[in-house]
Amino acid sequence: MRLIDLRCDWALQYAAESSQYDPAEYAEIPARLARLDGYLMGTSLAVLGSRRKPADWARQADPWHALGEMLAGYAAEFSGRLLHGPEDVARWRAEPQWGLCWGVLAVDGLDALIRTPADLDRLAGLFGRGVRLFGPVAGELGPAFLERLLELAPAGPGPRPALDLGGADARTVADVLDWFEADGARPQRLPLVHAAGDVDALGPDLVRRLRSLGATIGVSPRTSVEAFRGVVEGLAALPFRGRAGYEGIGVATDFLASDDVPPELDDVDKLVAWAVATFPVAGAPLLLAENARRLVLATAGAA
Numbered sequence: 644m645r646l647i648d649l650r651c652d653w654a655l656q657y658a659a660e661s662s663q664y665d666p667a668e669y670a671e672i673p674a675r676l677a678r679l680d681g682y683l684m685g686t687s688l689a690v691l692g693s694r695r696k697p698a699d700w701a702r703q704a705d706p707w708h709a710l711g712e713m714l715a716g717y718a719a720e721f722s723g724r725l726l727h728g729p730e731d732v733a734r735w736r737a738e739p740q741w742g743l744c745w746g747v748l749a750v751d752g753l754d755a756l757i758r759t760p761a762d763l764d765r766l767a768g769l770f771g772r773g774v775r776l777f778g779p780v781a782g783e784l785g786p787a788f789l790e791r792l793l794e795l796a797p798a799g800p801g802p803r804p805a806l807d808l809g810g811a812d813a814r815t816v817a818d819v820l821d822w823f824e825a826d827g828a829r830p831q832r833l834p835l836v837h838a839a840g841d842v843d844a845l846g847p848d849l850v851r852r853l854r855s856l857g858a859t860i861g862v863s864p865r866t867s868v869e870a871f872r873g874v875v876e877g878l879a880a881l882p883f884r885g886r887a888g889y890e891g892i893g894v895a896t897d898f899l900a901s902d903d904v905p906p907e908l909d910d911v912d913k914l915v916a917w918a919v920a921t922f923p924v925a926g927a928p929l930l931l932a933e934n935a936r937r938l939v940l941a942t943a944g945a946a
Contacts, residue, residue: 644932651691653692664695668696678896682744693710700752706756724745729944820856863897863900865904894914
């Protein structure tokens with residue numbers, strides 16, 4: 644079984660050697676790189692994050708240009724293997740079992756880029772370049788951002804953006820969930836995700852609401868195998884669109900984001916083997932691939 648990873652900031656592995664980054668800002672990255680050994684073989688598709696630290700975004704003379712360079716880098720490294728639309732899905736499905744790893748583009752940190760209403764006009768361009776997961780915008784521009792993102796999501800079939808709340812604070816998450824709950828059609832048009840950060844830090848009420856709305860939640864391996872299993876089992880006990888179980892739960896390795904990855908889960912092969920041995924026969928495939936597959940197929944406009 645190969646993983647479909649809901650969070651991998653693949654480009655960040657080059658932070659110590661690329662002119663796109665200030666290596667001093669990412670001194671922790673080289674020590675974490677061993678976790679990516681074998682990653683492209685053990686993963687059939689990864690959501691590719693475009694992350695910078697807030698101070699790094701603030702130093703960019705033209706943040707939009709800097710983001711564009713990151714997306715261009717992904718397009719070059721995953722040439723022909725970015726999932727944009729149904730035709731890409733057909734090619735991905737035709738890959739042999741151990742074929743090349745594919746990617747879905749994601750952008751977060753948009754608070755550093757969307758500073759005026761005019762910046763919202765850039766969302767259509769990002770979507771046109773293949774970005775499918777968007778982090779939220781907090782504060783005054785937050786509601787307008789959500790409406791603009793919804794405009795990019797067709798009422799019928801077709802590629803659509805997803806909103807990734809991973810890393811957002813509890814206030815922002817609560818405001819977004821209020822917006823989704825105000826119109827039952829919104830969760831159908833605009834998939835909801837929480838694929839980075841500690842979902843438990845949001846508190847039980849917000850996590851329950853995420854599950855009820857059908858959000859895909861990526862759990863990151865942190866602290867210990869017991870903690871990882873506990874988060875997964877706790878989510879499975881909450882109804883996902885009215886049904887308890889492993890639906891809507893995936894893995895967001897986010898291997899370059901933290902020093903707290905347990906050694907039993909610190910590369911893809913170990914993580915997959917552990918999950919297969921730990922979770923029920925019907926639950927492990929959902930956790931490792933199938934729930935994430937449903938999400939990425941929805942963003943690509945495929946059945």
